[in-house]
Amino acid sequence: MLIDSHCHLDFADFTPDREAVIARAEQEDVSAFVVPATTVASFPAVLALVDSPARIFGALGLHPYFLSEHGDDALAALHQALDQHAGQVVALGECGFDARLADHDAQWQLFEVQLSMAREFSLPVIVHCVRANDEVAKRIKQARLTRGGIIHAFAGSQVQAERFLELGFVLGLGGSVTYPRANKLRGVVASLPDDGFVLETDSPDMPLCGFQGQRNEPSRVAKVADVVAELRASSRHDIALSTTTNVQRILQLNV
Incomplete structure (x- = not known):
């Protein structure tokens, strides 16, 4: 059994054929899916998927990419949702920091408050981290989390990978590892401990090598597994x- 530890099945990209997408994944032995929210507006759709017949697990968080959409009451709404849906939510996320985006100070503030919430609710964290591995690791350590989490779409160095592992996190491996030019990342992947990584697609984004320009789907986590x-x-x-065991351990999934 494979688990796609990070896919956005709630996105409108999948509205026309979501059930068929899930069926194609199941044909590739992808039997469970973790769907992280990105905005307060996305919470209902994610929670609705959790109630569906498929083995879908939800996380709630505020993504840095949508910073302009997070109003003044977004953090309060997240806190309320985490409290209200404590039994349905397996992680806080997707949250984090993206150095390509503006308003770095606001991004860090948003991230730190969410880390505090993760500690309060004893939840693991699904972290979006782009070009900021060292600083993200520093702030995770300062947050003194009670549980670890997943570094989504890891693309850092061996040293950075080891630091995240020491903090109780595992590394999410997806489309990037399928590109032959990603020599540094592929070298890190080859040397990780068996309990240090999970598989993901980030569907509908982050297409695999050979599928550029196409909508990504959870079924392709099988191709990521083959490359790894x-x-x-x-x-x-x-x-x-090993990766199914890792997701089950980190997120305490019952699958």
């Missing part, structure tokens, strides 16, 4: 087994 298996001189079966 090749880099680690392993098999898809073993990669599926």
